Amino acid sequence: MALLWVSVFVNIGLLGFFKYYNFFVDAFVDAFSLFGLSIQPNTLNIILPVGISFYTFQTMSYTIDVYRGKLKPTRDFISFAAFVSFFPQLVAGPIERATHLLPQFYKKRSFEYSKAVDGLRQILWGLFKKIVIADNCAEFVTIIFDGYGSYSGSTLLLGAVLFAFQIYGDFSGYSDIAIGTARLFGFDLRQNFAFPYFSRDIAEFWRRWHISLSTWFRDYVYIPLGGSRVSQWKVLRNVFVIFIVSGFWHGANWTFMVWGALNALYFVPLLVLKRNRVHTGVVAETRLLPNFREFVGIGSTFFLTVIAWVFFRAASMQEAFSYLQGVFSRSLFSMPEVRPRFLFVLLLLFIVVEWFGRREQYAIERLWLGYPRAVRWGIYYVIAMLIFLYGGKEQEFIYFQF
Numbered sequence: 001m002a003l004l005w006v007s008v009f010v011n012i013g014l015l016g017f018f019k020y021y022n023f024f025v026d027a028f029v030d031a032f033s034l035f036g037l038s039i040q041p042n043t044l045n046i047i048l049p050v051g052i053s054f055y056t057f058q059t060m061s062y063t064i065d066v067y068r069g070k071l072k073p074t075r076d077f078i079s080f081a082a083f084v085s086f087f088p089q090l091v092a093g094p095i096e097r098a099t100h101l102l103p104q105f106y107k108k109r110s111f112e113y114s115k116a117v118d119g120l121r122q123i124l125w126g127l128f129k130k131i132v133i134a135d136n137c138a139e140f141v142t143i144i145f146d147g148y149g150s151y152s153g154s155t156l157l158l159g160a161v162l163f164a165f166q167i168y169g170d171f172s173g174y175s176d177i178a179i180g181t182a183r184l185f186g187f188d189l190r191q192n193f194a195f196p197y198f199s200r201d202i203a204e205f206w207r208r209w210h211i212s213l214s215t216w217f218r219d220y221v222y223i224p225l226g227g228s229r230v231s232q233w234k235v236l237r238n239v240f241v242i243f244i245v246s247g248f249w250h251g252a253n254w255t256f257m258v259w260g261a262l263n264a265l266y267f268v269p270l271l272v273l274k275r276n277r278v279h280t281g282v283v284a285e286t287r288l289l290p291n292f293r294e295f296v297g298i299g300s301t302f303f304l305t306v307i308a309w310v311f312f313r314a315a316s317m318q319e320a321f322s323y324l325q326g327v328f329s330r331s332l333f334s335m336p337e338v339r340p341r342f343l344f345v346l347l348l349l350f351i352v353v354e355w356f357g358r359r360e361q362y363a364i365e366r367l368w369l370g371y372p373r374a375v376r377w378g379i380y381y382v383i384a385m386l387i388f389l390y391g392g393k394e395q396e397f398i399y400f401q402f
Contacts, residue, residue: 007063015056018049019252050400051091053249057216059084062098064220071099079105088181092174092399094192094212101189109186118365119183121380125364126176128383133350134169135392136343137162144338145313148323153332156323160306163313165347168197170398171210176362195358197305198283200297202266203276205305213249217242232272239271240264250312255320259311266304282359346390 062083065071074080083102144151144159151159172193179189192212199205206214225238240261247260270276283298284290290298307324314320357363364383368376 001067004063004067008060011056011060011063015052018052054093054095055084055090057095057213058098061095061216061220062102065097065099071102074102076106086182086187088178088187089175089189092171092178092397093210094175094178094189095216096189096212101187104187112186115183115186119180121364122176122180122183122362124380124383125362126173126178126180127387129169129173129176129350130397131173131387131391132169132346134166134173135395136340136346136390137166137169137392138395139392140338140340140343141166141313145323148319148326151326151337152334153327153329154334155336155338156327157306157332158336158338160310160313160323160327162343164197164302164306164309165350167309167312167398168193169350170395174397174399179362191361195354195363197302198298198355198358199301200279200283200294201270201275201301202263202304203270204279205301206263206267207280213246217246221245235271236268239267243267254317255311255314258317258320259308262308262311266308285359342390346386 062071062080066073079102082105083096083098086096086101089096141159141163144155145163148156148159175192179192182189190212192210194208194211196205196208199208222238222242225241226234227238228235230238243260243264244257245260247256247258247263250256250259267276270278279297283294310323310327311317311320314323353367354363357365357367360366368379371379
């Protein structure tokens with residue numbers, strides 16, 4: 001037990017110092033200023049190690065699983081070091097569990113053509129998501145968010161919607177590239193996104209968005225707090241704890257915590273009404289299109305998610321509230337002042353492909369496998385050409401900062 005707590009405190013301590021030192025100093029100063037006391041503390045110009053949140057949680061899962069008896073401690077330092085620093089997912093996940101990834105380093109691997117082709121296919125789709133969808137959305141998102149005070153409500157809503165697609169294309173695109181690259185080397189990484197914008201409620205959304213982080217907080221925070229096996233009030237407390245901690249994990253800014261708290265508020269009615277496990281399968285699994293009820297569920301869930309994303313994107317709480325105030329103004333029903341027509345076409349194409357591939361691990365995994373080889377290769381070349389022709393200006397991966 002002592003060694004477990006030493007490991008946890010060291011990991012949390014390093015993460016807290018590099019990521020949250022200045023945040024806590026500023027909060028300390030603000031607290032004293034309420035009593036009329038002025039403090040001039042020294043803050044540090046700390047360079048945040050890339051991906052520290054991801055590999056910190058990954059090593060913590062190893063320690064905790066060893067303590068729980070789910071995994072035998074490894075005596076192979078090289079394999080353990082490779083598990084911690086596995087390059088495809090080192091800087092932005094998925095957050096892998098030692099029980100799943102570490103044993104793969106013990107096995108002898110040989111090249112498998114089918115796995116390599118599958119990996120390349122997933123990398124291709126990940127690149128399309130990132131370079132064509134996310135990077136093109138980012139240009140307009142930056143313009144709208146930076147000048148939010150001078151735009152109509154419809155334009156601001158468009159900016160928030162484009163950011164929803166930007167962050168999804170950016171992060172799920174990186175996950176696809178990481179998972180596909182790992183498969184080239186014979187490693188299997190877990191799915192990190194399962195078409196979350198086709199969710200019919202917020203509970204389903206969080207089962208499909210950033211799955212490796214959501215399940216990490218479930219297994220190592222929510223369940224140890226009692227999960228859903230305690231009183232109703234404690235269950236609600238646990239929900240708010242994991243959502244707010246999840247927000248705080250993303251960065252040292254109140255906007256992230258409000259983003260987490262807002263998602264908790266979305267989640268609570270489903271939990272109270274015991275409807276948080278209603279939608280566990282794929283939407284319209286045996287049908288081409290969703291029915292009216294499913295369509296309304298998808299639309300309302302997406303809208304709530306878009307509103308929450310404003311807090312995630314905004315630089316401050318004041319900016320977030322001002323932005324939302326602008327969204328819900330009389331100009332909400334006017335024509336947007338920014339109309340990226342070519343981007344709408346790309347987004348429509350993207351949504352259609354994702355919809356038809358929603359039953360798979362990634363959209364184009366099996367989408368055209370029944371077609372002749374010439375047709376399949378032609379489609380892959382078209383996707384590659386779209387990447388070259390419509391790739392937006394180079395944008396850093398959003399989750400590199402976390």
